[in-house]
Amino acid sequence: MEKEHDRGRIHTFHRKKIVLIFALCGGVLLFLIGRLGKLMLYDSEYYSQKAQQLHERERDIKAARGRILDANGTVLADNKAVCTISVIHSQIKEPEKVIEVLSAELGMDEEKVRKRVEKVSSIERIQTNVEKEVGDRIREYNLAGVKVDEDFRRYYPFGELASKVLGFTGSDNQGIVGLEVKYDDVLAGDAGQILTMTDARGVELADTGESRLEPVEGYDLYISLDRNIQEYVQQAAYRVMEQKQADSVSILLMRPDNGEILAMANVPEFDLNDPFTLPEGTDDGLTDAEKQDALNQMWRNGCLNDTYEPGSTFKIITAAAGLEEGVVSLTDTFSCPGYKIVEDRRIRCHKTAGHGAETFVQGAMNSCNPVFIEVGLRLGIDNIYKYFNQFGLMTKTGIDLPGEAATIMHKKENMGLVELATVSFGQSFQITPVQLAATVSSIINGGLRVTPHFGVEVRTKDGTLVEVCQYPEGERIVSEETSEKMRYILEQVVDGGSGKNAYIEGYHIGGKTATSETLPRSAHKYISSFIGFTPASAPQVLGLCVIRNPQGTYYGGTIAAPVMKDIFENILPYLGIEKEETTETESES
Numbered sequence: 001m002e003k004e005h006d007r008g009r010i011h012t013f014h015r016k017k018i019v020l021i022f023a024l025c026g027g028v029l030l031f032l033i034g035r036l037g038k039l040m041l042y043d044s045e046y047y048s049q050k051a052q053q054l055h056e057r058e059r060d061i062k063a064a065r066g067r068i069l070d071a072n073g074t075v076l077a078d079n080k081a082v083c084t085i086s087v088i089h090s091q092i093k094e095p096e097k098v099i100e101v102l103s104a105e106l107g108m109d110e111e112k113v114r115k116r117v118e119k120v121s122s123i124e125r126i127q128t129n130v131e132k133e134v135g136d137r138i139r140e141y142n143l144a145g146v147k148v149d150e151d152f153r154r155y156y157p158f159g160e161l162a163s164k165v166l167g168f169t170g171s172d173n174q175g176i177v178g179l180e181v182k183y184d185d186v187l188a189g190d191a192g193q194i195l196t197m198t199d200a201r202g203v204e205l206a207d208t209g210e211s212r213l214e215p216v217e218g219y220d221l222y223i224s225l226d227r228n229i230q231e232y233v234q235q236a237a238y239r240v241m242e243q244k245q246a247d248s249v250s251i252l253l254m255r256p257d258n259g260e261i262l263a264m265a266n267v268p269e270f271d272l273n274d275p276f277t278l279p280e281g282t283d284d285g286l287t288d289a290e291k292q293d294a295l296n297q298m299w300r301n302g303c304l305n306d307t308y309e310p311g312s313t314f315k316i317i318t319a320a321a322g323l324e325e326g327v328v329s330l331t332d333t334f335s336c337p338g339y340k341i342v343e344d345r346r347i348r349c350h351k352t353a354g355h356g357a358e359t360f361v362q363g364a365m366n367s368c369n370p371v372f373i374e375v376g377l378r379l380g381i382d383n384i385y386k387y388f389n390q391f392g393l394m395t396k397t398g399i400d401l402p403g404e405a406a407t408i409m410h411k412k413e414n415m416g417l418v419e420l421a422t423v424s425f426g427q428s429f430q431i432t433p434v435q436l437a438a439t440v441s442s443i444i445n446g447g448l449r450v451t452p453h454f455g456v457e458v459r460t461k462d463g464t465l466v467e468v469c470q471y472p473e474g475e476r477i478v479s480e481e482t483s484e485k486m487r488y489i490l491e492q493v494v495d496g497g498s499g500k501n502a503y504i505e506g507y508h509i510g511g512k513t514a515t516s517e518t519l520p521r522s523a524h525k526y527i528s529s530f531i532g533f534t535p536a537s538a539p540q541v542l543g544l545c546v547i548r549n550p551q552g553t554y555y556g557g558t559i560a561a562p563v564m565k566d567i568f569e570n571i572l573p574y575l576g577i578e579k580e581e582t583t584e585t586e587s588e589s
Contacts, residue, residue, distance in 0.1 A: 071223070071226045154168060154173065225262060237545075250267075311514030313514040345418050349368055398451045528550055
């Protein structure tokens with residue numbers, strides 16, 4: 001009985017085990033059926049796309065980059081049709097012939113071509129920016145596995161014209177410096193694609209053809225720079241650089257009422273169509289790092305990437321602050337013995353014998369340091385900082401170019417009366433030329449801060465307007481009364497003061513000269529400059545000339561003012577700014 005009972009229990013156990021196994025198998029089967037159903041019904045499109053992607057080969061088609069056009073619609077940056085040559089390893093049938101043809105047509109080393117042709121990859125680029133005629137010849141060989149795709153290379157019709165403003169692009173057609181990088185999102189466009197189908201081995205299927213996603217070309221950028229004015233300004237900069245054997249020269253012309261820049265020359269410039277080649281004789285024996293540093297220096301825009309001590313041109317800012325604050329008037333009198341003692345420091349005037357008694361206007365005409373030191377001391381440290389901020393000197397101008405440098409100024413807590421005195425006539429701190437030009441423009445245009453800029457409009461290639469470039473609305477930095485007084489003072493400086501070498505008969509020109517010594521002072525290197533504008537009563541154009549390290553005579557009034565006079569004489573009629581008839585009284589004076 002016990003044995004029969006045991007056998008029954010064993011039989012029941014096995015039966016339950018079998019049922020459990022069947023249940024588990026059934027569960028797994030149901031899970032697999034459910035999973036298969038999900039894959040077939042819900043995920044089929046996803047996995048179908050995945051499968052197709054395994055058999056698709058993509059090649060990018062570069063978009064035509066938008067052009068850059070000047071104020072007259074002249075194209076300054078354009079595109080040139082070129083080709084990109086690539087090989088697909090799995091499709092090559094005659095590798096030796098491919099190597100022979102590509103090395104011969106592209107002028108490449110045979111071993112270099114062989115290495116790329118024999119490399120096992122989905123697609124291997126052999127060379128970009130190939131001339132279209134060469135690409136067409138390679139296409140005619142009809143070599144299996146060799147792809148010749150249309151491409152674009154940036155082309156600059158005027159070579160080195162405004163090179164440090166326009167900038168250039170790299171091999172990927174993206175902007176590297178200048179307007180090309182600042183407006184890259186506007187100019188770049190959207191790349192297209194060529195899609196081809198392949199079999200499991202990666203061999204292109206002959207009967208499926210190619211499908212194309214067409215590229216979308218970039219927008220055109222219209223800028224305020226005028227090619228004719230830029231050419232003349234650049235020539236003038238080269239002339240004075242050669243005559244004075246200067247290290248470099250920067251000249252900027254802008255409209256003081258709205259901040260539009262008409263010209264910006266920074267010589268020596270460089271060839272935009274060959275931007276990675278240093279001037280002959282300067283790249284001998286350089287390491288890669290040294291060469292890159294030399295290229296970076298060559299590409300620098302001295303108007304905004306570099307700071308300098310402005311010297312006496314900064315007296316414009318001190319005068320405006322003094323008049324606005326009411327600590328000085330046009331008729332205030334001063335006495336200049338040739339120096340001024342501040343604390344324990346004797347600070348000299350450029351005229352060591354002194355100017356004697358003079359009014360504030362005469363002090364400006366004479367560019368007298370003691371007069372402006374006195375105005376600075378009357379303002380005091382708190383007010384100097386107040387006006388530095390009010391005039392926008394402690395922030396960047398916001399110019400639409402990359403790499404703008406900021407003002408280098410004493411910390412307020414470290415500023416004593418001696419530092420206040422030197423700041424008052426433009427020493428012991430540094431600003432950029434474009435900051436000086438923007439601030440002076442804002443002082444003489446009626447008192448509204450302007451943003452210097454190039455970008456004006458964005459359009460499609462057929463001319464349809466896409467966007468008008470917008471800039472911050474100008475804040476008032478001085479009253480109209482102070483602005484009018486400053487225009488009067490600066491006109492006197494050119495009529496019979498230190499800026500007389502910029503005088504042009506028939507035009508009312510205002511301006512200020514400067515000569516500053518660079519650091520270290522022991523090197524005895526100077527920066528000569530002049531800033532001027534016309535017509536004095538309602539300024540339409542402002543110009544700044546900065547000459548770095550001129551040899552021989554280095555005074556701003558002697559070498560920089562005549563440069564601006566020459567430029568004004570030639571561009572003012574072109575801009576439609578005509579001479580005013582001289583009255584008999586004016587001619588006698």
